[in-house]
Amino acid sequence: xxxxxxxxxxxxNAVVFSSVVQVGDSQHIRLSGRALAVQRQFEYVDSNEFPLxxxxxxxxxxxxxxxxxxxxxxxLHDCPLIAVHSIRIIGVSSTSVVHIGSTKNVxxxxxxxxxxxxxxxxxxxxxxxxxx
Amino acid sequence: xxxxxxxxxxxxxxxxxxxxxxxSLVLIGDSxxxxxxxxxxxxxxxxxxxxxxxxxxxxxxxxxR
Numbered sequence: 001x002x003x004x005x006x007x008x009x010x011x012x013n014a015v016v017f018s019s020v021v022q023v024g025d026s027q028h029i030r031l032s033g034r035a036l037a038v039q040r041q042f043e044y045v046d047s048n049e050f051p052l053x054x055x056x057x058x059x060x061x062x063x064x065x066x067x068x069x070x071x072x073x074x075x076l077h078d079c080p081l082i083a084v085h086s087i088r089i090i091g092v093s094s095t096s097v098v099h100i101g102s103t104k105n106v107x108x109x110x111x112x113x114x115x116x117x118x119x120x121x122x123x124x125x126x127x128x129x130x131x132x
Numbered sequence: 133x134x135x136x137x138x139x140x141x142x143x144x145x146x147x148x149x150x151x152x153x154x155x156s157l158v159l160i161g162d163s164x165x166x167x168x169x170x171x172x173x174x175x176x177x178x179x180x181x182x183x184x185x186x187x188x189x190x191x192x193x194x195x196x197r
Contacts, residue, residue, distance in 0.1 A: 114174040
């Protein structure tokens with residue numbers, strides 16, 4: 001199962017966080033990525049503040065089962081050519097794949113946790129609302 | 133089960149993509165198995181109303197005056 005991939009133009013601005021852009025055939029693609037995004041109202045950085053022990057990073061994600069039923073597949077390449085004129089991509093991120101060509105197995109796992117910290121001024125806010 | 137696949141000419145003109153993110157796949161071609169999983173967690177703390185909306189309220193109060 002091999003095909004010839006001909007790409008005239010491929011333009012990708014950013015390929016980040018364990019992502020792949022592949023032109024041509026491949027066998028196995030296995031990607032894994034973990035991200036902890038902390039946004040604060042005030043600038044404060046401490047790389048040891050959060051251990052990467054949140055349940056989202058450890059819990060197993062149940063994957064859809066692969067059907068192991070034996071399929072007798074015959075693939076006939078009448079024209080073994082994949083012709084692409086142009087592809088324009090702004091961003092590929094967090095274990096994603098852009099693949100031009102044939103592949104066998106693709107496995108990707110992405111785990112993202114967002115934390116936003118704002119200043120605790122809810123009481124003040126409630127008081128000002130009451131005065132309205 | 134028997135299956136026959138005949139690949140004829142595959143030709144793509146132009147594709148414009150904004151973003152491919154969080155265990156996603158754009159495939160021009162064929163594959164046997166694809167398993168993609170993505171988990172995203174954002175805590176309820178993200179809903180705290182901070183001082184930024186309060187500033188907007190102050191502006192409204194000033195306008196009233």
